Amino acid sequence: MTHMGELMSFTLTSGIILLSMYLPYRLLLAGEKQHRLNRVILLAIYMAAIVIPLVRPVALPGISGIEAGAATAETGIAIGRLSGGLTEHSSTAWIRVLLWIYIAGAAVALVRLVWAYARLTVIIWNGKKIKMEGYTLVVTGNKNLSPFSWRGYVVVEKTSDATEYPAIMIHEMRHLSACHDIDLMLAQLYAVLVWYNPVSWLMIDELKTVHEYEADEAVIASGLNLRDYQMLLIKKAVGARLPSLANSLNHSKLQKRITMMYQSKSRTACKLGSLVLVPALAIGIAVVSIPAVASVISGASETTLLDSDSKVSKISAISANTESVAEMRTSAPASYNKVFTTVEKPAEFHGGIEAMMKWLQYNVKYPKEAEKAGEQGKAVVKFTVNKDGSISNATIEKSVSPSIDKEALRVVTSMPKWKPAENGGKKVACWFTLPVSFRLAPDKVTTKK
Template sequence: IRYMGILFSYSLYSSILLSLLYLSYKWVLAGENQHAYNRTALWLICLVALLGLPLSRLAASIGADAPAAVMPEIEMGQIQIGLEADESAGFQPLWLTAVLWIYLSGVVLTAVQTLLIASRLWRIISAGETVREGRYRIILTDDRSIAPFSWWRYVVMSRSDWNESGRMILTHELQHLSLHHWIDLAVAQIISIFQWYNPSAWLMREEFKTVHEYQADKAVLESGIPARDYQMLLIKKAVGARFPSLANSLNHSKLKKRITMMYNQKSSASRRLRGLALVPALAAAIAVTNIDAVAAVLEETSAARFFVEETSEPVAAEIRTAVNGLPSTESSAVFTREVSEKTQDSQMSPATVSDHTGNAVAAAAEALTAAVSEDDKTSRKTAENADSPELVYSVVQKKPEFPGGDAALLQYISDNIHYPKEASDKKI
């Protein structure tokens, strides 16, 4: 829950890539009779969508570090900066918190639904009669309402189906198992859980299943089974319980497309070049994520939290400790940042930022102390003029201040504390 904002932001980024790449695939490749190639293309779309954000961050960090020379290590300790009280500090918009709860609810519900389907599937496998078929297992069930399906190393069908068309069904389902189609569906389902709001994620899963059925249908026809007999079997088994999330069912709903594909000639090798259309689609997807408005939303959701704690402390405790007697500021909020970066700043010597900051604070303290000393001398002279050498003032009429006033103090600190440019570019 602590990192839900980061997960949601990552989900949004990957969903943009997945959506545009899927639409391009559907446009240029889905109708081609090159099933192994299409399956590979679908896998590449999933991998690019999932790894796009980490790879882009890695490329950005390498690009930022490449031109740098020897870079001294800069260690910034705990820096406390006093600012005027800001009512928005420590809070996030209510709508963003609501969005996080909605997203988490969708993830949980989709995951629970997947687990329930898996549980039902396993109960059917456990309750059926097992028949060995090499390294695979055939599960025979008395429930005739269940359409034949396969998952992992199991082929499940009713006894009546086994007696009527057992070998034909087995040829189809064993092709699913030998090609490990269940792995595709498992990955597609995981993506659908974390992108439950994205229609393209669900359509990608269905696209995987369609390609799987094309491959299994092709294996049946190549085994010598008459196409007409096999098509009649598909029509007979067009109804029945299925497990769309995890298993490959014989009665996949794309029956018309499957029968049509059986008569299509294999696509020529040159048709595979159509897959190059995915490259500009990827470029367009990355461009979309870099649009200022989109990038701002991704950045804001990444920093979102379910519970936000407000920080409220006295201002600049270190400075007050260095200069005794300074009054505290009631209307100040303190924002503490722990930063560890490596950078090289033309305005900085190869010293630590903590030392540099300490020098600035020490200079301010020294100036304030000098002002106190000056006022103390004035107080002593006043006491001497009053013929009261015993009199020592504990409170002076003019409070000490930085030479030039508070504005000069802020300007001095601003001129002498430099934030690492690399961290600033990365919005760290």
């Protein structure tokens, strides 16, 4: 059930990358007469939006999440953990609601896509098929249907003027030879996953526009009369609009297409403008790495559709920490006497929980020994935040394995200075616990704690 949360997390990251690259394309490149290059750029944007979240997840590979600890207190730890749990539960609850909304929206988008596929299939099935070299011509009796091409078929109405066929066939054959329908299918599948992001739908429109520019260019290059072709486009513009899976002669933005026919080829300098997408991609990655954004994405990734498991884990965490405090109160060494267990203002990592999560994500390394052994689990580290904010007295409160325990201790003791705790306005040393979860891919796990 966690896979849906991971999928939503992927779409959030992917959507940010897509937006960061779409904006400069739309502002600087969309109006240039470099249709083949623009098509490559659009497909590259899709590729980046899909690959980047997979190769560079918000959390480093092997670390499923960093859980914030709280200053321990003799009698307040259970209450503090409980209130923290309720806050976490409330936060998780609204993410869970959004997750259900996301699933519902994706289901609707998928149904629309299947319906479009079925509609095209029915049109082709009911038409008269004529096998040609390299494609199948489908003649339909639907007078309101504009010519279109899809999956090796070119569909035309039988009442079309014979003089129109050369332009129609050159146009549609360009779509088929360039595999434009594959572009649209992949773009539509992506839009199903990222349906809530308007850019995913705007990208489809940009892709179809570039496809039409390429097909128009093929007709013009063939030597057919430009004015006659433009009149054909105007005539077919009143035809029925087809599902977005197919390339249709009467694609919208007719005025832009006719204007583009008279535009000169873009200069080399304009083509070099595509390099602006490199810093745009870097900006997108930087936005995803912002602690507040990373926290939301990470929260979505770890959210499940059902709440039962989280309730059990929270109760276990409360009882476990209560027991550890009771033990600490009776067996704490004398050198710890000045370390407070109850404070008015708890110690805090500079920048807050999100900043601490980001710091840990960039510094924790999954032990190779544990990875080879298939070991995963949650190591709980207890440590002191001293008056000057430094970290000391780090010990393992809950062990997973020697290598994982060692890494958890290493990363905690190497943390930069914190904001120390305060009692009565004075800085004091206090206890802090920090659970760090290590997780492998399911097929690599042999030991779990």
